[in-house]
Amino acid sequence: xxxxPVGHTFDAMTPLAPSQRIHLVLLGVQxxxxxxxxxxxxxxxxxxxxxxxxxxFNMGGYAICLxxxxxxxxxxxxPTATGSGFAGVALIHLARNAEDVLRIRAFARG
Amino acid sequence: xxxxPVGHTFDAMTPLAPSQRIHLVLLGVQxxxxxxxxxxxxxxxxxxxxxxxxxxFNMGGYAICLxxxxxxxxxxxxPTATGSGFAGVALIHLARNAEDVLRIRAFARG
Numbered sequence: 001x002x003x004x005p006v007g008h009t010f011d012a013m014t015p016l017a018p019s020q021r022i023h024l025v026l027l028g029v030q031x032x033x034x035x036x037x038x039x040x041x042x043x044x045x046x047x048x049x050x051x052x053x054x055x056x057f058n059m060g061g062y063a064i065c066l067x068x069x070x071x072x073x074x075x076x077x078x079p080t081a082t083g084s085g086f087a088g089v090a091l092i093h094l095a096r097n098a099e100d101v102l103r104i105r106a107f108a109r110g
Numbered sequence: 111x112x113x114x115p116v117g118h119t120f121d122a123m124t125p126l127a128p129s130q131r132i133h134l135v136l137l138g139v140q141x142x143x144x145x146x147x148x149x150x151x152x153x154x155x156x157x158x159x160x161x162x163x164x165x166x167f168n169m170g171g172y173a174i175c176l177x178x179x180x181x182x183x184x185x186x187x188x189p190t191a192t193g194s195g196f197a198g199v200a201l202i203h204l205a206r207n208a209e210d211v212l213r214i215r216a217f218a219r220g
Binding site: 013014015016017018019020021022023024025026027028029042043044045057058059060061062064069072073076078080081082083084085086087088089090091092093094095099100102103104106107 | 188
């Protein structure tokens with residue numbers, strides 16, 4: 001589409017069902033390196049395909065990506081980069097049992 | 111842990127690195143059936159392990175789960191269930207090319 005000249009019009013599209021997949025979970029953060037340290041403290045390794053401004057963690061078939069919150073808001077045409085209250089989103093890792101929750105916390109604290 | 115009697119104390123924990131996986135992406139929504147329709151309009155099918163109050167879409171190794179926003183905020187000990195501004199989170203499906211974006215939109219519009 002973007003390769004088409006200005007004024008190009010499209011024929012009627014054949015509808016296409018998207019695969020049942022999300023490829024990226026994009027998180028806009030204040031400080032990308034500091035947020036990356038949070039995930040690295042879990043023992044997670046970043047993907048070599050990321051960079052200092054776009055840190056990727058491969059989650060097995062998709063990736064969590066950390067980007068600058070201001071840039072993300074701008075790309076998303078949001079009138080503001082700040083938010084307040086309850087975002088209503090959680091990324092949940094299920095431990096195998098309750099004791100493992102404590103063990104994982106102990107690991108993350110270093 | 112929860113199976114232990116009140117007053118039980120734990121020995122020093124052996125730290126455990128969690129696997130590099132997120133198992134659930136939890137989305138708190140105003141109206142679970144209506145939000146479920148959004149994903150079903152993409153041709154996605156809900157998991158039989160969910161129910162009307164907790165709709166799950168298996169994404170291949172993890173699941174997107176829709177729950178009542180008020181209940182979610184309460185479980186998360188949030189002082190409010192509402193939010194405003196920019197949440198800073200996006201779930202991104204990558205189409206293979208720009209034309210497929212239009213085709214997927216055409217599909218979702220029905």
